[in-house]
Amino acid sequence: MSTVTTTYKVSGMSCGHCEGAVSEELSRIEGVSGVQAAASSGEVIVTSSVELDDAAVRDAVDEAGYELVGRA
Structure with a gap:
């Protein structure tokens, strides 16, 4: 099975709690197999089975309380 890795820019993350909140919400999207969030850079790397x-x-980033800026 192939995987898709996409890097997003998220504004408002400043700590580990922020990273966890964003990661938790993104993990709920069907097809997502991994999330790595870095508050220091504002980057979130999402691995999924589909685009x-x-x-x-x-919507997931909004639900966590942050703003999706776009793809990095």
Whole structure:
């Protein structure tokens, strides 16, 4: 099975709790197999089995309380 890795920019993350909140919400999207969030850079690397819908990613980041800036 192939995997897709996409890097997103998220604003507002400043600590480990922020990273955890974003990671938890993104992990709930169907097809996501891994999330690595880095508050220091604002980057979130998402590994999935399919190309993710940007609206679904934006909704998950919004639900966590942060803002999706776009793809890095």
